[in-house]
Amino acid sequence: MQQANTIDGRAIARAVRTEVRSKVDAWTAGGRRPPYLTVVLVGDNPASASYVRGKMRASAQAGIAGDTLRFESSLTEESLLGVIDRLNADRSVDGILVQLPLPGHINDRRIIARLSPDKDVDGLHVVNAGRLAAGQAGFVPCTPAGIMELLRRSGITTSGKRAVVVGRSNLVGKPLAQLLMQKGADATVTVCHSRTRNLSVVCREADILVAAIGRAGLITAGMIKPGAVVIDVGINRVDDPARERGYRLAGDVDFEAARRVAGWITPVPGGVGPMTIAMLLSNTLFAAQRHAAGNNNRA
Numbered sequence: 001m002q003q004a005n006t007i008d009g010r011a012i013a014r015a016v017r018t019e020v021r022s023k024v025d026a027w028t029a030g031g032r033r034p035p036y037l038t039v040v041l042v043g044d045n046p047a048s049a050s051y052v053r054g055k056m057r058a059s060a061q062a063g064i065a066g067d068t069l070r071f072e073s074s075l076t077e078e079s080l081l082g083v084i085d086r087l088n089a090d091r092s093v094d095g096i097l098v099q100l101p102l103p104g105h106i107n108d109r110r111i112i113a114r115l116s117p118d119k120d121v122d123g124l125h126v127v128n129a130g131r132l133a134a135g136q137a138g139f140v141p142c143t144p145a146g147i148m149e150l151l152r153r154s155g156i157t158t159s160g161k162r163a164v165v166v167g168r169s170n171l172v173g174k175p176l177a178q179l180l181m182q183k184g185a186d187a188t189v190t191v192c193h194s195r196t197r198n199l200s201v202v203c204r205e206a207d208i209l210v211a212a213i214g215r216a217g218l219i220t221a222g223m224i225k226p227g228a229v230v231i232d233v234g235i236n237r238v239d240d241p242a243r244e245r246g247y248r249l250a251g252d253v254d255f256e257a258a259r260r261v262a263g264w265i266t267p268v269p270g271g272v273g274p275m276t277i278a279m280l281l282s283n284t285l286f287a288a289q290r291h292a293a294g295n296n297n298r299a
């Protein structure tokens with residue numbers, strides 16, 4: 001029975017992280033300070049705290065310096081805006097990452113809009129979204145950037161291919177569609193969402209099918225063209241009494257069935273997820289290089 005090639009996101013992310021480490025070493029060997037990342041964490045959401053720990057650990061391993069600013073969930077929006085202003089003005093900080101979601105009384109959009117676009121290593125500021133749409137250099141959100149890297153390093157070409165992206169969030173679906181359609185990637189892109197009619201029919205036309213939905217197993221084997229590349233971005237908790245913690249992680253794709261139809265597939269976990277942190281490191285190095293090029297007198 002045919003089985004798809006599994007795209008090993010952990011191995012590819014390791015390779016990216018090793019490369020970033022070498023570039024950081026070369027950068028600091030020239031007498032420059034290491035790139036510096038500040039993460040802002042508000043509240044006590046355990047998942048957010050765990051993501052932040054993972055990001056800081058990976059940064060340290062890549063030779064990137066940094067710190068985490070933690071605040072109580074009662075922090076006001078005005079105070080957080082003040083923190084962002086201070087970090088924007090601090091020449092020793094290259095990258096700022098505000099861990100989302102923020103507590104309900106703080107408007108995420110207003111906070112992200114206050115970031116200096118040149119320190120926005122998550123690529124969420126509208127200036128960076130605009131740069132991406134216009135094909136200009138800027139910060140690209142880490143998950144879609146990681147997906148392009150997974151494809152490239154797996155030897156999967158996109159030129160002339162029909163790509164279908166299910167999901168239109170600013171974080172994943174929209175920027176990924178931009179990346180796939182831009183000159184050089186040259187895919188023909190369709191973006192689907194919750195109002196798309198005949199989703200199965202559209203998905204079955206895809207040479208490259210990306211699921212960024214947040215619904216476990218929504219993409220079934222019957223929605224996949226034989227031999228297609230299937231990229232599963234979804235991270236969903238599915239009840240699993242057999243596990244001590246009571247759940248397991250599952251993607252948006254019915255993996256076991258899909259791998260019998262697809263040509264290539266990413267697993268969950270171990271596919272797209274590890275790439276997100278790897279691209280954050282790459283973006284932070286890029287931020288430091290841009291600041292130095294802008295004569296920020298950082299050396």
Ligand code: NAP
Pocket residue numbers: 143166167168169170171172173192193194195196199212213214215218233234235236272273274276
């Ligand atoms: P999101 O903002 O909730 O967007 C989900 C998208 O899916 C929306 O565009 C929505 O359509 C669409 N959708 C929902 N139900 C649908 C359906 N039945 N048919 C077709 N489209 C449907 O989510 P997100 O932030 O993009 O994240 C998507 C998934 O990726 C989540 O599971 C998230 O945890 C995961 N994720 C993983 C990583 C990683 O590092 N691997 C990073 C980010 C996100 P509408 O626009 O019409 O509502």
